[in-house]
Amino acid sequence: MCLILFAYKMEQGYPLVLAANRDEFYSRPTRPAEFWPEHSDLLAGRDLQANGTWLGVTRAGRFAAVTNFRDGSSQQLNSISRGKLTLDFLTSTDSPQTFARSLLAQSQQYAGFSLLVGDLDNLVYLSNRADMPCLTLSPGLYGLSNHLINSPWPKVEKGKKLLARQLRSPNHRQLQQLLQDEWRPDDKRLPNTHIDIELERMLSPIFIRSEHYGTRACTSLIYSDDGHISFSELTVEKGQPLPAALQFDITIAPKLDG
8 A cells, every 4th residue: 555545524414534555566466455354344355465454444444554665775574564464453442542552563573664553543653764653643633655654755745635625525536536636746856765766756656557557446435424435446457447346335334341
């Protein structure tokens, strides 16, 4: 997952509105979003190489998503797949804060990441590259790409502005349109992540396409105060979005006392 744009508790009636693109090599085997046979409450795409996921929700209203932290000056070999982070939270019953605190001690076993974990009460941001690694988020508009949350990368700033226009009456068609924006900023506005400038340019749009790497899935997510989650995922094959998106509507299961 390389771009996550979301509004958290900003608009009455919609506690979470999110638009996210997963960028990956076209050759990496993947299954589109579905309810997993071994975890029947979990809705997520599946990375078939490491068996984790980049973004998912559950029938209990739990949510998790991860992005990698891009830094061409450092390499970490034999690290644990970051898709395990999201899967571990989604299949646990820990609160977001408890899960994040328990992860801190082992976070350096992973290559650089930014992680969002949430339930119906709280949303927590965690990164193993941040000075303040764990943060319970306040209501607001956020963007997360391959750096820290709200780092002012051009596609993050543009994406947040586009999302802000849609919050009064969010719908999947407009969120999916946002995720297919291919505007590229001037070189002087590009971040310096210690990679070649040609690669930095290729990675700069919201929607990425190239010969071997690009956006693989566009996901939009709308939580409603009435206890529903609407989830839409558009699969992209080698830079070409498929004609129709998958859509799932979940009624959040009530909490059981005790």
